[in-house]
Amino acid sequence: MRIPSPHATIRDLSGGQRQGIAIARATRWAKKLILLDEPTAALGLAETAKVEKIVAGLKARNIGVLIISHSLDQVFRLSDRICVLRRGKQIGIRKTADTDKNEIVSMITGLSAQ
Known part of the structure; x- marks a missing residue:
């Protein structure tokens, strides 16, 4: 800086x-x-x-x-685990190595992954 x-x-x-x-x-x-x-x-x-x-x-x-x-690229670069919250409720926790962006986006949006 x-x-x-x-x-x-x-x-x-x-x-x-x-x-x-x-x-x-x-x-x-x-x-x-x-x-x-x-x-x-x-x-x-x-x-x-x-x-x-x-x-x-x-x-x-x-x-x-x-x-x-909100930067999924950064989240995947830096994290060991990802916890998704939506509307004040915990939707799920995933090990970063065991998930992908599609699953996380589906958890964030509430829409199923295709």
Whole structure:
């Protein structure tokens, strides 16, 4: 993440820069679990790749990472398990290696996979 100056105030940074700093802070202090809600929504491709690398590093440190995301490609790259919620109810949990995008989309939409 490119920050104009280490002395810059947070309010003067872009949304993506703020999000990058929030992720960096959370990963620095996390002991057992970190929750990321759409962590790359405001980031460009290079910054997204860095966040994904950070998530992989957290996993290597045995820190649990719960990611809320609508990006199925990213979910499949980063997750061990996928939990689908719809209208406040848990629809199902699948091991990432044992499912595919069609099954997850069908769980999200409530429509059966063809």
